[in-house]
Amino acid sequence: MSGSEKSPEGKPKGQVPPRGSAKKGRMAPKRPPIAASSKAGGTSSKSGGAKSGGNNSAGNKPGANKPGANKPGGNKAGSQPRGRQAAWQARRRRNRWLAVGSVVVVVVVVAAFIVVKASDGGSGGGLRKPAPIAVVNSLANVSMSTLVEATADKSLQLYYPAKAVGGRLTSGGKPEVLYIGAEFCPICATERWAMVVALSKFGTFSNLQQTHSALDDGDIPTLSFYGSTYTSPYLTFVSVENETNTSKLLQSYTSAENTLWKANEIAQGQSSEGYPFIDIGGVLALISAQTNDTLLISHSFSNIADSVGDNEKTIGVNEDASAAYLIKAICGVTGNKPAATCSAVAKLTIPSNTSSGESSPAS
Amino acid sequence: MRRVWWPPAIGLVLSALGFGVSGYLTYEHYTGSKSLSCPATGGIVNCLKVTTSIYNNIHGVPVAVLGLVFFAVMSVLQSPPAWRSPTLAIRFARIVWSLVGVATALKLVYDELFKLDAICLWCTSVHVISLLLFITTVFGTVATAPLPDEFEELDEFVDS
Known part of the structure; x- marks a missing residue:
């Protein structure tokens, strides 16, 4: 003073x-x-x-x-x-209390972000970790009506399963769905979301993993089948994650699987094997993701997980429609069992990839 | 109006730092982030993922450019003449502007943590600077509160 x-x-x-x-x-x-x-x-x-x-x-x-x-x-x-x-x-x-209060509010919000993130498992980097049970359950519980409804969106440009070569594929007396992919592969990362939704209508996954495609290849958050088990009374699911997201060898495929893979790639106009390859009981085969993998770039795991089952969201409607077509294809080899699932897609027709607006097969 | 040395001093230094980092990020934005100095080790720190993401724009304007504008305006509001000014509109604008900064920072931090699963260290430094500017501004405003004989002007301003 x-x-x-x-x-x-x-x-x-x-x-x-x-x-x-x-x-x-x-x-x-x-x-x-x-x-x-x-x-x-x-x-x-x-x-x-x-x-x-x-x-x-x-x-x-x-x-x-x-x-x-x-x-x-x-x-x-x-x-x-x-x-x-x-x-x-x-x-x-x-005013002094207002100032203190406003700063406290901001700091509390930041702290809450960090705590929630830390409790959510922290970084999305690394190879893989167990997928959150809530996410797996959420994917399994997307309603059939939601999936079928997504196929009505005429703006979607999907790549559909096509006729397979190599004869019927069975295992353990049940039709086999064979998947060969790689964790680094962004197209596989995109298709796995729909695969988990679709296959969960026929059986139960356990120990699914959370991972992402290669950092320099979209870094797309996804699920991995590596280390998971799948039980179903209707089909046998065989998965081969051939490489990690850093392109290290992870699981090997058999020579018979390789032969089947190559034959189907060539039948669908490709010169050699490419990830992913999904053979549905030897009746239909998919050699790409059904939807465009770029849709998922820059989205977090939880963001994608929340979108699946929500047809108002671009990711959601694309993944949901993809799952619906996979279900339709799988129903074709399970004798339309289970009835509740397959009756929901009974009127659905898998379009031909020769129609206009199709996506190009992924390399 | 009471004179206090620290709000303009701290505010200006923070604004200059923020302007510098935003300038660097703006340069990287328009050069394809080819020389962005930030590790991407496979963990949550991944500047390239953040700076090239769909969340790197607000209504089509790159966030880095918005940062430049923010800190340029903030530099003016944090200058000694601005802090000395008894004009209540300036005091009010400074608070609102710092609030805009910290609110935007919170939004971007949310995007990074929960939508991208990635943190950009350069962006984080800008967010911290925005928070410190907010703290400096609110406490500086209290410390330089109008004196009793300036009350009437304040009341008139608030009433208006």
Whole structure:
């Protein structure tokens, strides 16, 4: 507090702050609470002091600082600055709490983000980790009506399963669905979402993994069949994740599977094997993702998982329609069992890839 | 109006830092992020994934460019003359602008953590700077609160 803020009369005692302060003797007559509430701290302006000298408030009037001037029934004008001081102090306190509160709110929001993220499993990087049970259940429980409804979207450009070569594919007395893919492969990453939805209508997955395609190949969050088991009374699912998302060998396919794979790729116009290859009981074969893998780029695992089953979302309607066509194809080899599932897609027809608007097979 | 040294000092330094980082990210944005200095080790830190994502634009404007504009305006609002100014519109604008900054930062952090699964260290530094600017602004505003004889002007402004 500068000396310039002392009253011209040099009698600061006449205006004792509402709450006593050791600094009250240094108060300017007009605004004693300033020092009390702001600790002065050298922050008071000289201009403020100069202003007070020329202020016309009643507090600076001769006699205003005299003892007893502010007593009830005394100088009424003397109560005005005290009222203003009290209001100023109250406002200042309120603003201080508002400032603290606003900062706390922001910090709490950031902390909540971090806690939720940490509890969600942290980084989406690395090779793989067990897929959240909630996600697996959510994918398994997408309703058949939602899946079929997605196929009605005429704007979709899908690549459909085509006629397979190599004869009927069976295993353990049941039709076999064979998948050969790789974790680095973005097209496989895209199709696995629909595959899990579709196959969950015929059986149950356990120990599905969460992974992503290669960092330099879309980095698409997805599920991996590596290490998972699938049980179904209707079909046998054989999965081969041939390479990790860093292109290291993970699982090998048999020579018979390789032969089948190559034959179907060539039958569908490809020169050699490419990921993924999905043979549905030797009746239909898919050599690409049904939908465009770029749709999933830049989306998180949970974001994609939340989208599947929601036909209002681009990812959702594409994956849902893909799942519906896979179900239709699988029903063709299970003898339309289970009935509840297959009756829902009974009227669905898998279009030919020669129709306009098809997607190009992935390389 | 009381004079306090630290709000303009801290505010200006933070604004300059933010402007610098935003400038770097803007350069990287328009050069394809080819020289972006940020590790992508397979963990959650992956600048390229963030800076080339669909969340790197707000209504078609690159976030890095918005950052440049934000810190340029903030530099003016954090300047000593602005902090000395008794004009309540300036004080109000400074708070609102810092709030815009921190709200945008929160939105982008949410996108990074929950939509992209990736964090960009350069972007994070901008978010931290925005938060510090917000803290500086709100506490600086309290510290430089109008004095009692300026109350009436404040009341008139609030009423208006």
